[in-house]
Amino acid sequence: MNQRPQPRPAPAPIAAPKAVISTPVEARRLAEELMDVMSALLGIIERETELVRAGKVREAMMLAEEKSGLSRRYMIALENLRTGQNYLAQVSPELLTTLRRHHDTFRAMLQINLTVLATAHAVSEGIVRGVNAEIQRRNIPNTYTAAGQHATPGPRHITPLAVSRSL
Numbered sequence: 001m002n003q004r005p006q007p008r009p010a011p012a013p014i015a016a017p018k019a020v021i022s023t024p025v026e027a028r029r030l031a032e033e034l035m036d037v038m039s040a041l042l043g044i045i046e047r048e049t050e051l052v053r054a055g056k057v058r059e060a061m062m063l064a065e066e067k068s069g070l071s072r073r074y075m076i077a078l079e080n081l082r083t084g085q086n087y088l089a090q091v092s093p094e095l096l097t098t099l100r101r102h103h104d105t106f107r108a109m110l111q112i113n114l115t116v117l118a119t120a121h122a123v124s125e126g127i128v129r130g131v132n133a134e135i136q137r138r139n140i141p142n143t144y145t146a147a148g149q150h151a152t153p154g155p156r157h158i159t160p161l162a163v164s165r166s167l
Contacts, residue, residue, distance in 0.1 A: 021084030034077040041070040
């Protein structure tokens, strides 16, 4: 059974932002697109957070491609909103307020996700460093200098640690 990740297709090119919004229908469509993308991305982020908290990092990594595609759509929709923000504020200020509230919730959930990922990274790094320190401690000879002090081992006594990411 092959554990190596399969090559991924090249990501779709990012579309250029639209021209300035000129009708209320376009403004509403843009707002709905942004809310839909944020909701879909939020669903992926919440699932990733649950998986990482449960220690299922491999499963969480499988969400990366979908998360990346939604992130691209989010950035495009956000750029389109920036270009039409003035028109949207004039035509439908309540819609802009709703978008801002939705975006604040989105940012809060994203912050939780980033905290969970940073914690998982720190824990795994601490484990690897601990294993490495133990390996080095066992491999270094316990010798003394003529003055009775512990001798500092040379670089030839340090054994590199190899980690297999495919296991």
